[in-house]
Amino acid sequence: MTRQEAQRQEEEEAALWVARHLDKAVDVTAFHQWLAGRDGRRELFDALWATCMDVAVTDALRAKDQAAAPPKAAPPRPVYRRVAFAAAAGLAALAAIWAWPELRFAVTPEQTFATSAGEVRSIALSDGTALFLNGNTRVRVKIGSGRREVQLAAGEALFDVRHDPQRPFTVVTDDARVTVLGTRFDLALNDARVDLEVERGLVRFASTSERQSAVLVPARHGAALINGRIGSPVALKDSAATEWRTGWLQAADMTLGDIVPRLQRWTDKDIIAEDPRLLRTRAAGRFRLSEPRILLESLGDLYGFSVEETGSAFILRKR
Structure with a gap:
């Protein structure tokens, strides 16, 4: 059995257990044995159950049950036949829902x-x-x-x-x-x-x-x-955009406004320009991302702004 076939089988088994829960016809011992049989089954069952409890899905099931229900004037059926019919309708409805690709993907573990x-x-x-x-x-x-x-x-x-x-x-x-x-x-x-x-x-x-x-x-x-x-x-002339993997930023005619969000990924402090026009400053060079204060001060020395570091931010001021 391929990996995809095995996954499909797991999904179908989870759908059957959901249907049994919906029909209140569950062998609790067997259900817990199934859950314990493989990692991920609890998450798969819970995701599918949550999907079936969605208002839109519930309304669709209710409409299907109403459409399939016998006329009110008909004599009552034996209990066992009503249970069997409910189980069959639940399984059929669930199978139809499970066939929808979007819902199948919605219950994929995240x-x-x-x-x-x-x-x-x-x-x-x-x-x-x-x-x-x-x-x-x-x-x-x-x-x-x-x-x-x-x-x-x-x-x-x-x-x-x-x-x-x-x-x-x-x-x-x-x-x-x-x-x-x-x-x-x-x-x-x-x-x-x-x-x-x-x-x-x-x-x-x-x-x-x-x-x-x-x-x-x-x-x-x-x-x-x-x-x-x-x-x-x-x-692209080179792969400078991915130099962050080694902790570097290669700026080639890049505005300060483009540099800031890249540097922001390397510090918990906000980087704030008091004058938004400062962000239009164009810069070039190779800078060490792991040293945000040194990087900003180097840029400030080159392009005419100062850097004030507080407990929560780097504040850039035009000189």
């Missing part, structure tokens, strides 16, 4: 990974994909039998995606959606923009606002989503 300021972490996913998280980053991961999805809730991550034509790999943020089959790319949330850089393969980059068609970004190219629109891909 994993959350996070890093603290300045922490770089590597993660091996169950499908063979490797994730590398920058500091102050949080992702939620679901690896299902038909698709793979990561939610980038904060920060930046490098994805080395294992090729699987049967299971597209998607990374979603509040503003963007990236879809691949197998590739290596970096995705970063930098304040109001989403930056994508592709090292290998081809990436489909789309805005959730649907103001424009998706943009295909090839290997060694980058693109940015700003104010709901994705710019044209531009060729």
Whole structure:
């Protein structure tokens, strides 16, 4: 039996146990033996049960039961026949619900990974994909039998995606959606923009606002989503965007406003410019991310601003 077949069997067994609970026809001992038989069964059962308790799903089941119910004037059926009918209807309804791909994916167990300021972490996913998280980053991961999805809730991550034509790999943020089959790319949330850089393969980059068609970004190219629109891909000269893995920032004609969110992943202190115009200052150089005060002071010496460090922030003031 393949891994996908085994997972499908686990899901079908969990669905049957949910149906038995819905019909109040549960062998408690057998149920607990099933739960204990393999890791993850409790989580799978709980997720499917929660889905079936959703108001929309409950309404659908109720409508199905009402449509299948005998006329009120009909004589009552024997109890055992009503129980059998209810069980059959419950199983049929649950089977129909379980067949919906979106609901099947909704009950796939989710994993959350996070890093603290300045922490770089590597993660091996169950499908063979490797994730590398920058500091102050949080992702939620679901690896299902038909698709793979990561939610980038904060920060930046490098994805080395294992090729699987049967299971597209998607990374979603509040503003963007990236879809691949197998590739290596970096995705970063930098304040109001989403930056994508592709090292290998081809990436489909789309805005959730649907103001424009998706943009295909090839290997060694980058693109940015700003104010709901994705710019044209531009060729990359090197892989400077992922130097954060070794604790460095390579800035090439980058505004201070673009540098700040990248540095913010390496400190718990807020970086505040008293005059927003200061963030338009363009800078270049190679800086050590793990030393945020030294980095900011070096930039200040070069571009004319001072740095005041408080207990909770770095305050930048124009000289």
